[in-house]
Amino acid sequence: MTDQTTLEQEIAVEQRHLDRVYARLAELRRSAVRAERDGYRLARVGNFGALVERDAMVFHAAQRRHVLDAEHEGLVFGRLDLHDRRVLHVGRLGIRGEDAETLVVDWRAPAAAAFYQATPADPRGVVRRRTIQSSGEKVTRIEDDLLDPAAAPPEMAVVGDGALLATLSRATGHGMRDIVATIQREQDEAIRSPGSDVTIVSGGPGTGKTAVALHRAAYLLYSDRSRYAGGGILVVGPSTVFVEYIASVLPSLGEETATLHSLGTLFPGMSATRTDPPQVAAVKGSLRMRRVLERAARDAVPDGPGELRLLYQGQLLRLERRELDGIRDRTLSRGARRNEVRRAAFDAVLAALFAQARRLGVPRLPEQPTFEDEIIERPEFREFLKAWWPRLHPRHVLGWLARPDRLRRYAGGVLSRSETELLVGAYRTLDAEGLTVADVALLDELDALLGRPVRRKRPKRDPYQLAGGVRELSTHADRQRAAREAARERPEDYRDFAHVVVDESQDVSPMQWRMVGRRGRLASWTVVGDPAQTAWAGDPEELDRARDQALGRRRRHRFTLTTNYRNSAEIFAVAAAEIRRLHPDLALPTAVRSTGVDPVQRSVPTAELPAATVEAVTALLGEVEGTVGVIAPVPRRDEVAGWLAGVSDPRLQVVNSLQSKGMEYDGVVVVAPGEIRAEPSGVRTLYVALSRATQRLTVLDAS
Numbered sequence: 001m002t003d004q005t006t007l008e009q010e011i012a013v014e015q016r017h018l019d020r021v022y023a024r025l026a027e028l029r030r031s032a033v034r035a036e037r038d039g040y041r042l043a044r045v046g047n048f049g050a051l052v053e054r055d056a057m058v059f060h061a062a063q064r065r066h067v068l069d070a071e072h073e074g075l076v077f078g079r080l081d082l083h084d085r086r087v088l089h090v091g092r093l094g095i096r097g098e099d100a101e102t103l104v105v106d107w108r109a110p111a112a113a114a115f116y117q118a119t120p121a122d123p124r125g126v127v128r129r130r131t132i133q134s135s136g137e138k139v140t141r142i143e144d145d146l147l148d149p150a151a152a153p154p155e156m157a158v159v160g161d162g163a164l165l166a167t168l169s170r171a172t173g174h175g176m177r178d179i180v181a182t183i184q185r186e187q188d189e190a191i192r193s194p195g196s197d198v199t200i201v202s203g204g205p206g207t208g209k210t211a212v213a214l215h216r217a218a219y220l221l222y223s224d225r226s227r228y229a230g231g232g233i234l235v236v237g238p239s240t241v242f243v244e245y246i247a248s249v250l251p252s253l254g255e256e257t258a259t260l261h262s263l264g265t266l267f268p269g270m271s272a273t274r275t276d277p278p279q280v281a282a283v284k285g286s287l288r289m290r291r292v293l294e295r296a297a298r299d300a301v302p303d304g305p306g307e308l309r310l311l312y313q314g315q316l317l318r319l320e321r322r323e324l325d326g327i328r329d330r331t332l333s334r335g336a337r338r339n340e341v342r343r344a345a346f347d348a349v350l351a352a353l354f355a356q357a358r359r360l361g362v363p364r365l366p367e368q369p370t371f372e373d374e375i376i377e378r379p380e381f382r383e384f385l386k387a388w389w390p391r392l393h394p395r396h397v398l399g400w401l402a403r404p405d406r407l408r409r410y411a412g413g414v415l416s417r418s419e420t421e422l423l424v425g426a427y428r429t430l431d432a433e434g435l436t437v438a439d440v441a442l443l444d445e446l447d448a449l450l451g452r453p454v455r456r457k458r459p460k461r462d463p464y465q466l467a468g469g470v471r472e473l474s475t476h477a478d479r480q481r482a483a484r485e486a487a488r489e490r491p492e493d494y495r496d497f498a499h500v501v502v503d504e505s506q507d508v509s510p511m512q513w514r515m516v517g518r519r520g521r522l523a524s525w526t527v528v529g530d531p532a533q534t535a536w537a538g539d540p541e542e543l544d545r546a547r548d549q550a551l552g553r554r555r556r557h558r559f560t561l562t563t564n565y566r567n568s569a570e571i572f573a574v575a576a577a578e579i580r581r582l583h584p585d586l587a588l589p590t591a592v593r594s595t596g597v598d599p600v601q602r603s604v605p606t607a608e609l610p611a612a613t614v615e616a617v618t619a620l621l622g623e624v625e626g627t628v629g630v631i632a633p634v635p636r637r638d639e640v641a642g643w644l645a646g647v648s649d650p651r652l653q654v655v656n657s658l659q660s661k662g663m664e665y666d667g668v669v670v671v672a673p674g675e676i677r678a679e680p681s682g683v684r685t686l687y688v689a690l691s692r693a694t695q696r697l698t699v700l701d702a703s
Contacts, residue, residue, distance in 0.1 A: 006157050007142075011139050014139045021089070021103050024095055024098075075092055076090070078129070078130060079129070079132060081128040081129075082125050088111060089104050091104040117219065117223070120147050122188070127146070128144055128152065144159050146158050186559065186560075186563070190216065191219050192219065193557045193559070194557065195223065199216065200557065200558045200559070202559070203561030203589060204564060205567060205575065206566030206572070207565070210528065213235075213501050214246070217233050217235065220233075220524075221233065227498055230498065231498025231499070233500075234258075234259050234261065234497040234520070235258055237504060238263060238507050238508075238658075240264065240265065240271070241653075263508065266440060266444070266515055267444045267515070270435060272434070277679075278537040281438045283422055283538075285536070285538055286509075286510060286539070286542065287510045287514075287542055289445070293442060293445050293446055295410040296400055296446075302400060308349070312353075313364065319352055324349075337450055338389075339392060340453070345389050398446060404424045407420065438512075441509065441511040494519070498522070498523055498524070499523050500523045500524075502529075503662060506533055506534035532588070533684055534684060535685055561589065570594065571694075572691060575690035578686050579687040599698065599699060601698075601701075604700060604703060605702070606702040614646070617644060617669055620696055626651065626666035627652075628667040629669075630644065631655055631671065632655075633679070636656075637654065637659075640654055640671055641654040664694060667693060667697070668689075671700050672702055673690075673699055
């Protein structure tokens with residue numbers, strides 16, 4: 001055991017407890033199955049009382065078995081170490097051992113309240129709070145919060161961010177303890193901000209913005225569960241890498257209440273990870289794109305029919321392109337949404353045909369309703385309608401931008417010539433390379449412009465209605481449980497969240513704010529970010545305007561976190577020097593932890609960069625217990641990952657400079673910083689990359 005890291009030892013401790021819990025769970029399930037089987041045997045007695053007793057016994061046993069099966073995955077998700085040395089494990093289900101000792105406390109029980117409510121400023125008797133993540137019956141990750149450092153015994157191990165606070169609090173002298181108190185006070189005030197308003201948290205690298213946002217979500221959920229569990233909580237991050245990271249450290253909110261999305265997955269059915277160059281992203285993210293998309297949404301379908309020709313009683317009826325375009329323009333006037341007014345467009349075509357037939361003096365012309373019924377029955381007419389006014393998915397219309405002639409027409413007078421040509425170049429590869437993250441917000445805008453096709457709603461099936469109209473006998477508890485399950489069912493494109501958390505908000509473009517805002521019209525908000533880290537290359541005033549519109553008129557509560565407790569002072573000095581290139585007087589957080597280990601900064605010949613990267617990564621994996629991140633320029637991420645294909649260690653992750661936002665690693669290798677710096681907003685992006693490490697930093701530049 002001595003050769004294990006602290007993290008491995010603590011995971012082993014939790015695994016032993018989890019093994020005991022699942023062994024007891026299996027035993028309880030076997031008991032429930034036996035009770036259910038014994039209940040059926042009671043029917044053999046043959047009297048009415050035995051049948052009633054059988055029904056009750058079978059019902060309760062089956063219900064217990066159902067609960068034990070349903071809560072198997074992620075059963076234990078938290079641990080509380082209390083002042084009195086008691087340890088409570090918190091989970092989805094309360095479980096006692098054979099001797100009635102508590103193995104797991106149900107998260108709904110009063111004893112578990114501190115898991116959600118305790119904060120450093122008000123620890124509620126909790127010394128250490130641990131979040132436990134598992135897959136199946138195996139512990140995969142743990143993360144600690146040291147809520148009362150002064151009460152922590154010397155032998156208490158603390159992993160994750162809590163370990164850094166523990167180190168600070170145990171340092172000699174009052175200065176460090178005062179710093180810990182400052183960190184705790186700043187974060188606690190933001191966590192407990194009023195739940196019905198907008199909380200805006202800003203702070204530099206390592207100040208705990210993400211931790212504040214997620215703990216705030218957990219706090220709100222517990223303090224007013226009926227509101228936030230009913231409406232749901234949406235957490236939005238900048239990338240899928242970041243969202244996967246959040247999913248692994250998010251304190252359990254119980255019953256899968258939180259919905260996690262990156263900006264590239266927020267539109268239903270889409271998952272984009274490719275990023276545009278900053279200049280292209282600035283154009284796609286601008287509010288002016290809405291006007292471009294409006295024109296596209298009202299345009300004729302590419303390669304659609306240019307005219308309608310029909311023979312009626314020997315007379316040719318013909319609607320030319322000019323007339324069809326006029327019908328389309330009139331139908332789409334006053335903000336009408338294309339998919340929702342198809343029937344009106346079809347009626348207008350029929351009316352135009354009838355008017356023409358009357359002008360031409362068609363003999364024996366019936367009344368208009370009869371005429372229209374006759375025309376509608378014709379297959380060629382129905383084929384025309386489907387080709388002329390099809391049901392459009394936003395992806396169809398976005399694809400029209402890949403046609404340079406159309407894109408230039410839509411952008412005329414809205415975008416500059418250079419901006420238009422940037423988009424023309426970007427959309428040339430749309431079919432071959434797929435959507436970018438910025439395109440997903442454009443899809444959402446097009447969805448709002450096009451509307452949804454009108455469809456008949458199917459009535460929800462009664463789960464207790466059997467074939468032939470016979471209704472199954474059920475208990476009140478059955479029907480209540482079914483009602484709760486139905487209430488939790490949300491459409492794929494759910495937009496009525498009670499609370500929205502936006503992390504790394506400085507990188508949300510105006511069009512992305514519109515997309516997020518549509519999901520939070522009824523919500524309160526927590527918005528966290530750092531303006532110094534922004535990669536937005538567009539108009540800052542436009543960005544502020546779009547964000548304010550998304551957040552609505554709710555009152556703002558602003559908090560600034562001033563202490564960087566994750567980066568060592570030596571590492572943050574390198575990152576700070578980079579951002580000072582742009583902002584010499586920028587107020588940066590104070591890094592208070594010193595390790596005495598300076599970052600390694602090397603310049604190597606270009607041909608030697610792959611070998612130097614492998615060497616640096618191998619060294620860091622031997623020096624740190626936790627994760628190692630390799631951060632490469634955006635276009636070279638896959639190339640750098642290829643260099644490291646022979647390094648098989650699950651602690652290693654290779655990301656590009658944009659994907660590194662919000663991420664943290666014990667050790668970091670930044671590859672080719674000069675290339676990152678040369679990109680638009682490159683200094684800010686490099687500042688982010690250099691501030692991802694908590695213990696060791698190596699910078700390798702090509703000479």
